[in-house]
Amino acid sequence: xxxxxxxxxxxxxxxxxxxxxxxxxxxxxxxxxxxxxxxxxxxxxxxxxxxxxxxxxxxxxxxxxxxxxxxxxxxxxxxxxxxxxxxxxxxxxxxxxxxxxxxxxxxxxxxx
Amino acid sequence: xxxxxxxxxxxxxxxxxxxxxxxxxxxxxxxxxxxxxxxxxxxxxxxxxxxxxxxxxxxxxxxxxxxxxxxxxxxxxxxxxxxxxxxxxxxxxxxxxxxxxxxxxxxxxxxx
DNA sequence: GTGATACTTCATCAATCGTTGAACTGTTAA
DNA sequence: TTAACAGTTCAACGATTGATGAAGTATCAC
Numbered sequence: 593x594x595x596x597x598x599x600x601x602x603x604x605x606x607x608x609x610x611x612x613x614x615x616x617x618x619x620x621x622x623x624x625x626x627x628x629x630x631x632x633x634x635x636x637x638x639x640x641x642x643x644x645x646x647x648x649x650x651x652x653x654x655x656x657x658x659x660x661x662x663x664x665x666x667x668x669x670x671x672x673x674x675x676x677x678x679x680x681x682x683x684x685x686x687x688x689x690x691x692x693x694x695x696x697x698x699x700x701x702x703x704x
Numbered sequence: 705x706x707x708x709x710x711x712x713x714x715x716x717x718x719x720x721x722x723x724x725x726x727x728x729x730x731x732x733x734x735x736x737x738x739x740x741x742x743x744x745x746x747x748x749x750x751x752x753x754x755x756x757x758x759x760x761x762x763x764x765x766x767x768x769x770x771x772x773x774x775x776x777x778x779x780x781x782x783x784x785x786x787x788x789x790x791x792x793x794x795x796x797x798x799x800x801x802x803x804x805x806x807x808x809x810x811x812x813x814x815x816x
Numbered sequence: 817g818t819g820a821t822a823c824t825t826c827a828t829c830a831a832t833c834g835t836t837g838a839a840c841t842g843t844t845a846a
Numbered sequence: 847t848t849a850a851c852a853g854t855t856c857a858a859c860g861a862t863t864g865a866t867g868a869a870g871t872a873t874c875a876c
Contacts, residue, residue: 609747610809615740617812618805623738627834628724628731635721644853657835659854664834669815678843678852688811692804693730697722699800700729703781739864756823769865771824776864790822790873 624668625693629653630661635697637671638690643679736780737805741765742773747809749783750802755791 610618625631632651636642644662648655662682665671670689674681684690722730737743744763748754756774760767774794777783782801786793796802 609744610813612740614809614812614816615743615747618808619738619740619743621738621808621812622734622743623833626731626733626735626738628727629834631727631731631734632721635727645851654836655853656837656855660834660836663854675842675853680853688807692807692811695800695804695807696730696733697726699804700726700733701722704726735863741864757821766866767823768825768867772864772866775824787823787872790820792823 621668621670624664624670625696627661630665631693633658633661633665634670634684634689634693637682637684638693641674641681641683643681645679647682733780733782736776736782737808739773742777743805745770745773745777746782746796746801746805749794749796750805753786753793753795755793757791759794 625634629651633647636647636650642650644655644658647653648658651658653661662671662673666673666682669685671682672685674683737746741763745759748759748762754762756767756770759765760770763770765773774783774785778785778794781797783794784797786795
């Protein structure tokens with residue numbers, strides 16, 4: 593029998609783990625936040641609502657690039673979109689996301 | 705002046721944002737968790753300590769692959785390593801990581 | 817020492833990612 | 847309608863990633 597270890601270990605039983613799709617979705621959420629530019633965006637959006645051109649001016653990023661970044665964040669439901677006239681305003685989807693971002697930023701700050 | 709929007713917006717002042725390296729590190733941490741295989745690994749490690757061949761047997765993953773996955777998780781300080789004889793045991797680095805993983809898995813579970 | 821077990825590292829390769837300019841859509845003002 | 851502004855989508859490109867087999871290291875039993 594190949595691949596199985598020669599020695600034995602205690603089994604961990606009675607543990608209900610999340611579904612396969614749950615892992616895929618959660619990983620996608622993590623990955624969406626897993627880019628410095630997008631993470632900065634998330635942190636900025638935790639300060640309130642911003643429209644795209646405003647973010648472009650603040651970050652020095654091209655509108656096209658920004659739009660792609662926001663698109664990914666939106667598709668993973670990290671941010672919400674709202675149109676008002678010619679402008680589109682973005683903000684974090686909910687407070688869970690805000691906590692998540694803050695938690696990890698704090699974590700890396702304290703382990704410095 | 706190119707790149708600046710023609711209209712104006714209220715300024716958000718007096719906000720101290722994290723350093724650039726903080727964003728890079730935090731993003732690296734998110735990215736490390738941002739893969740289904742690695743996320744499953746993290747969730748499994750939240751149940752306790754496992755050695756590599758034990759994880760290989762449980763997940764049906766090659767030792768080499770597993771080792772690379774654990775290497776990345778270790779380099780981002782998500783997991784701890786401990787050698788005991790011929791075996792190397794892995795576990796989550798701290799309870800922050802456990803909360804982080806559980807938080808996101810719960811988040812995607814409730815938005816189903 | 818030798819051999820066996822338990823990993824890790826290395827090099828490779830296909831697949832995915834992030835940015836970009838160009839083209840396109842939507843909204844408002846003239 | 848036309849023009850201008852605000853943002854999105856598309857195609858393409860180099861860069862990064864993830865899995866793999868082969869080779870290497872570490873520990874133990876003999």
